[in-house]
Amino acid sequence: MLLLLGGGVVATAILAKSKGLGGGWLLINFGWGLAVFAGVTVSYSSGAHLNPAVTIGLLTTGDITFVQALVYWGAQMVGALIGAFFVWLAFKQHLDAEEDAGAKLGVFATGPAIRNYGWNLVTEIIATFVLVFVVIGFGRVGDAEVGTPAGLAALGAVPVALLVVGIGASLGGPTGYAINPARDLGPRIMHALLPIKGKGSSDWSYAWVPIVGPLVGGVLAGAASGLLLPIM
Known part of the structure; x- marks a missing residue:
């Protein structure tokens, strides 16, 4: 659901024959936010793990086991x-x-506005840190005395969707804000495999950035959350 709606809004906004051509960056931001909303909603019962970076962040905090992480x-x-x-x-x-x-x-995978692997990596680390740190913060807000649940599965879809819109609007410009290794790698593989006329290269020389950056950002956010976020 996440990649169908997320990739779909990019295709709508940038493909020449699309009725949505020229919809712009904010359309893409809001489309990805709504894609996250839909994805979290339909995966709620399993913990709403849509992103390996969030999963590795929760593995770092000890909220899930390594076996659970592998399954996710x-x-x-x-x-x-x-x-x-x-x-x-x-x-x-x-x-x-x-x-x-x-x-x-671009419909399938992210790419940098200015190609500099080191700085592109920094951008992805920062943006993913924001995502995972705030998601962990959402999941820790709860009050056992009044029965308010805590944890990722209880945080609801709307806050995370708005967070993704905010990250895209504020930090997405340099790299297209993958902030999710699966979001980039899975579609990039499909771009390479599918019979798309005149598709050209899948840009594998850049592909490591939206994998490594989000995973590092997720680990850093998980580690920082233990020091900086309250447990309620």
Whole structure:
């Protein structure tokens, strides 16, 4: 659900034959926020783990076990592959009609506005730190005395959706804010595998940045949360 709606809003905004062409950066921001809202809503019962960076953050805090993390990571990658496949189905004619190979790749994967691997990595670490740190903060707000639940599965979809919109608007410009390894890697793999006319390179030389950056940001956020966030 996350990748179907997230990839879909990018395709809507940037593909030449789309009725949404020119929708702009804020449309993409809000579209991804609503994609997160939908994804969290339908995965609520399992803890709403949509992002390996959030999962590794909670592994760092000790809130989940390594075995649980492995299961979540596997499910996240499978979901990302399936979501990207359905984006391709929905926009197949538009992808084939698009002349810009970079726009085709942009539907599936992120890329930097200015390519500098070191600084791109820093941006992804910072943006993902914000995501994971605040998500952990959401999950710790609760009051046992009045029966208010705490934990990731209890935080609700709206706050996380708004957080993703905010991160995209504030920190997304340099790299396109992957902030989620599965979000980038799964669709990038599908871009490489699918029969998209004139698709060009999948830009594997950059692919490590939206994997390593979010994972580092997630670990740092998990470690920092134990020192800086209250436990209620």
